[in-house]
Amino acid sequence: MSRPRVLRVLPSTVVGRVALGAVLVLLAMALLPVDAVTNDLTNRLAPPSPAHPLGTDHLGRDLLARLAAGTRLSVGFTLLAVAVSAVLGTVAGMLAGYLGGPGATLLLRIVDVLVAIPAVIVGLVLAAVLQPGLRTLLLAVVVTGWTPFARLAYQLTLREAGSGYVESAIALGAGPGRVVFRHILRGVVRPLLAHGCLRFANTLLAIAGLSFLGLGAQPPTPEWGAMLAEGRPYLFSAPGLVLAPAVAVLGVALLVTLLGRALERRWAG
Template identity: 55%
Template sequence: MRWVLGAAAGLVLLVGLGPLLLPDPVATDFAAILRPPSTAHLLGTDQLGRDVAARLLVGGRLTLGLTTGVVLVTGAVGVAVGLTCGYAGGRGGRAVLRLTDLLAALPTVLFGLLAAVVLGPGPGSLLVAVVVVGWTPFARQAYQLTVREVGQGYVEGAAALGAGRARVLGGHVLRNVAGPLVAHACVRFAGTLLTVSGLSFLGLGIRPPTPEWGAMVAEGREFLFAAPHVALAPSVAVVLVAALALVVGRGLENPAGSWTVRRGSSLPSSE
């Protein structure tokens, strides 16, 4: 697990500081179009002679930044809804849960198309499309965890001592379910990264010439046979970062055998 966390920290440093050591990611050099990887250009150049490595790292800031922002927003909304409904219970809580099922069944691309029509392609429409449905997995996870906790003695004791709902949820329940929720957030980070990159690839998110991993893959696909590095570099970056997030999430779910994964859930074991 330590090497995974070290790799994640190294990725953050690389994306944050790497562009300072590389050429301008938007500078064109028509004398160096579609050059293969070399000492001058570590990952080669693209169809406009731009350094692929520099664009990859600068694009990583945008791609990972958007993904992180989406996970934080959807996580906060979903956890708040799930905690509240799980604690309140009754028909209202179950009705909200049915709503999350309905939204989760709708494709994100559909919302991306609608947002692009209304707002125009760009980061705003991308964020709207992903956030609309992205909170639902967090809500279901938080709901299930809260339902398990509300019957515990410490919750009943806190309520008997006069603690309000916000105090019970924020000061007691959330503290005890935070572990699996953080693990779930890491797993959702991987899926969100693929969604953000996929929407940009389809032209519904970040548009060229701004470097972004999904948009870079879309630009480079035309040169897949003549210069495969142009599309492969951002594609491999997306896959590797998503895999790293999954490994971190699974490691947090089961750090020492105390968490078990059941049907894709991050719920604690009842053993």
């Protein structure tokens, strides 16, 4: 008996299912109502206890609460950045791959240039022009983040454009827009979704790095990269202030990467 259509897109390996389950737990934790910004200077740098399982930070704020609240911003903002990058890159890559010509050549040259520029450099330049904040952070990540999707979409579109069902649609009089976004998109969406999971880790690390430099979320907003910067002066007296957000960043990046690998194997088969 075949599985329902909704379940067919889920990873079939144990590692993929564990990764998916862990990501869902993290997202559920992000929805918990917690107080992550109220200061309690009488309880600053407190060790772990039943009331504060991970202890408190230099302002007496519960570290676990800030870690959970930071999940909303760090993971949610990364998902937004990946989604925007995926849409822009996919549309540009598919149109260039199908239409070809000088526009496609220009797109590939732009992609080659932007791939060589780290998101941190773009963030520093934008911060010098604009004010540091979430909008600047999103712009810095998207400016460099759409290029891998454009390159992959371009290659996949070239492959799909020669398939029988696309040639049949053209013979029946379908226009370029219908061919690209109805017929070709159907064949490239799965590889692009799996690639999005793999790009998630790089995007999360870029956002955490830019926030660590003060270019992202501003205090007292809890964000994992900003929490790393706040905890750095207390690395030896209270190492949990650095270890907790660092483990969160690396753990989520690893889990989503494993999920992406599982989806690649699942859909490749």
